[in-house]
Structure formats: C-alpha cells, structure tokens
Amino acid sequence: MFTIEHEFDATVVTLVDDEAAPLMEDVAINLFAECVTVEQLDPRTDQVLRITLSHSQVRDLAAALDLPEGIYRFAREDEPVAKT
Template sequence: MFTIEHEFDATVITLIDEGAAPLSEDVTINAFASCITVEQVDPHTDTVMRITLSPGQMRDLAAALDLPEGSYQIAPPPATNPAK
C-alpha cells in the first residue's frame, strides 16, 4: 500500500509494508525540484535514516529497475534546432 500527497514544495510518497509479520517501517519519499530524499525509521536506534538522490540519480534508478545486469549510461536527448 502507498499514499501520495502533494505539498507546497514536494510530492510525498509513503510506502506502507503489508503482509505477514515482521513488517518493515514505513518508507517516505520526498520529491523536491532539486533532490529526492528517501527516509525510514531505524527501529533499533529510533532515528530516521535518510539518503538524498539528485534528479539524475533517481532517473537512473528508475531505469535500472527494468534492465538486466550490466553497466549503462543514459544519453541526453539530441539537441533540436529551433525553427527559423
């Protein structure tokens, strides 16, 4: 299960673990214009663990989910010539 909320400066996605115990803590993804943060409470220390991704890293992660093992680089789109 997950929720999506649009706030003033970010889109917040919360992933909620469902199923048989033991369940993991909720994962919160905050998508800002400049970065994406992924947060989860560590139940052993009761502290929030956070990683920060650039938009490019998030794009690469999304692409990697559907690719086989290997090394990849996403090419930028070709430049377009403006109409004169």
C-alpha cells in the same frame, strides 16, 4: 500500499509494508525541485535515516529496476544504453 500527498514544497510518497512478515517501517519519499530524499525510521536507534538523490539518480534507479546486470548510461533522456 502507498500514499501520495502534495505539500507546499514537495510531493511525498509513503510506502507502507502491508504484505510481508516481519513488517518493515514505512518509507517516505520526498520529491523536491532540486533533489529527492528517501527516509525510514530505524526502530533500533529510533532515528530517521535519510538518503538524498539527484533527479538523474532517481531516473537511473527507475531504469535499473527493469534491466539485466551491466553498466549503463543514458544516451538520450529516455533511453538507457549498455556501456561497453
């Protein structure tokens, strides 16, 4: 399950783990104009862990989810190609 909320300066997507056991903490993805952050509470330390990605890193991650093992780069904005 997930939710989408539009805030003043970001769109926030929250991923809720509602299928597997043991359940993992919710993941919040904050989409800003200049970057994307991924946040999750670490229950061991009770601190929120944050990773910051550029929009091009998010694009590469999305493409990587559907590609086989290898090294890739985008030749054009919409088409990943294998790097030799």
